[in-house]
Amino acid sequence: MATTELGALRKMQGQLNTQGRVEYHLPIGEQLLPMNALIGKNISLNFNGIINCQHCGKRTKKSYSQGFCFPCMQKLAQCDMCILKPETCHYEQGTCREPQWGEQHCFTDHYVYLANTSGLKVGITRHTQLPIRWIDQGATQALPIFKVSTRLQSGLVEIALAEFISDKTNWRAMLKGSNDDIDLVASAQQLIPQIATKLAELKLTYGEDAIQVLNHDIVTIKFPVTKYLTKISSLNFDKTATVSGLLLGIKGQYLIFDSGVINIRKFTSYNINVDYN
Ligand SMILES: [Zn+2]
Incomplete structure (x- = not known):
């Protein structure tokens, strides 16, 4: 052992x-x-009861926002609600928790993609996070369909598409097996015209070059x-230490x-x- x-x-x-x-x-x-x-193999993960905030390193009784102490969860931009709901970006109102962090992480190219997790879904991610984001979500197939210039824009395109398809993964279904393959290219060809009005609006607001339609191949991922x-x-260290x-x-x-x-x-x-x- x-x-x-x-x-x-x-x-x-x-x-x-x-x-x-x-x-x-x-x-x-x-x-x-x-x-x-x-x-x-048989393996065992043993939790010793101690959690240290991944930002400040201080010991915290409970973990907030997946690994932070309560004060860091409240002050860091990466723990703000707008990260989960990018369409609510509030940088322009001057209320970004850490404007410099926001400029680096949110005012940079983002992708809007289709993926097959527990079924067809739409998602967004920063350009540096592909294919990590798809692997983390348990996607067996993925297709980037738009490249946009900010996180806010990716969120706006995503919510437009989420009127037609899911933006969530049912993790239990994802863990029960692999779905049948989906022709994501055909899905994209069907979906994009449905949000044409919204895309035209966004281009008017953010500029013609802000949103690009991509012609990518489907990425297949085997787990x-x-x-x-x-x-x-589900197993949980808060309930059982081992x-x-x-x-x-x-x-x-x-x-x-x-x-x-x-x-x-x-x-x-x-x-x-x-x-x-
Ligand atoms: Zn902390």
Whole structure:
């Protein structure tokens, strides 16, 4: 039995290999544990009860916004509601919590994409986050359809499309298996004309070049899962300090055990170690 050192958990790092399969690494403090090699083995993640804010490092009893203390959650722009709802960007009103952070992260190219997670969905992400965002969401297929120049614009295009398709993933359905493939190019060809009026409006406001239609190929993503569960129960460090079992696979930010699933990202900043064979 091998054991990692104790360290702060961070979200899993997923990379697409040349076969289009995701290779996962789990950051624990300074260590980076290769996870694909542990599939098919019994492993155990042990939480020691300590959570340190990922921004200021102070100990916090509870984790807010996936890994922050309460004061940081209230003051950081990355924890603001407008990050989850980009169409509510309030930079122009002069109320951005950290204007410099906003300029770097929100006033930069963003993509609007279609993905197949628990079904067809629309989403947005910063240009640096592809294909990470799709891997994190457990998308088996994805297609970037627009490139826009700010996060706000991506949010406005997304809500226009969300009148016709979902902007959410049903994580239980996503973890029960892979959907049938969707012809995302055909979906895009159907959807884009439906928001033509909205796009024209946005171009009038933000300039002709602000929103570009893309002609991208569909990206296919394979997740390392040997067996899917038919009934999903979620495992949680707040309820049980040790999460263990036979690791059946990894999809999105979830470890799939024979005993249930755990969303690793949800427990960012929890101090854990891992026992494995
Ligand atoms: Zn803090």
